Amino acid sequence: MLVFTLFLLFFLSLMLIGLIFSIIFLVSFIKEMIENKRNGLPIWNDRTKIVVLVAIVLIVSIFSMKCIFKVLNI
Numbered sequence: 001m002l003v004f005t006l007f008l009l010f011f012l013s014l015m016l017i018g019l020i021f022s023i024i025f026l027v028s029f030i031k032e033m034i035e036n037k038r039n040g041l042p043i044w045n046d047r048t049k050i051v052v053l054v055a056i057v058l059i060v061s062i063f064s065m066k067c068i069f070k071v072l073n074i
Contacts, residue, residue, distance in 0.1 A: 022055035
């Protein structure tokens with residue numbers, strides 16, 4: 001049980017680091033989208049679509065893992 005708990009803590013720390021980086025990337029890409037709008041360029045390019053989708057999936061997976069841990073009483 002201790003090994004399982006340590007693995008979960010390690011996994012959660014990796015997810016937290018990913019969440020922090022995804023929030024940073026989302027903020028930078030929102031700034032880029034605003035700048036593109038001011039310059040008359042297209043707001044959504046392929047790069048911004050991919051990064052925003054990955055960040056949203058990561059955030060949703062973190063909150064779903066939190067719900068799973070709450071159900072398991074960990």
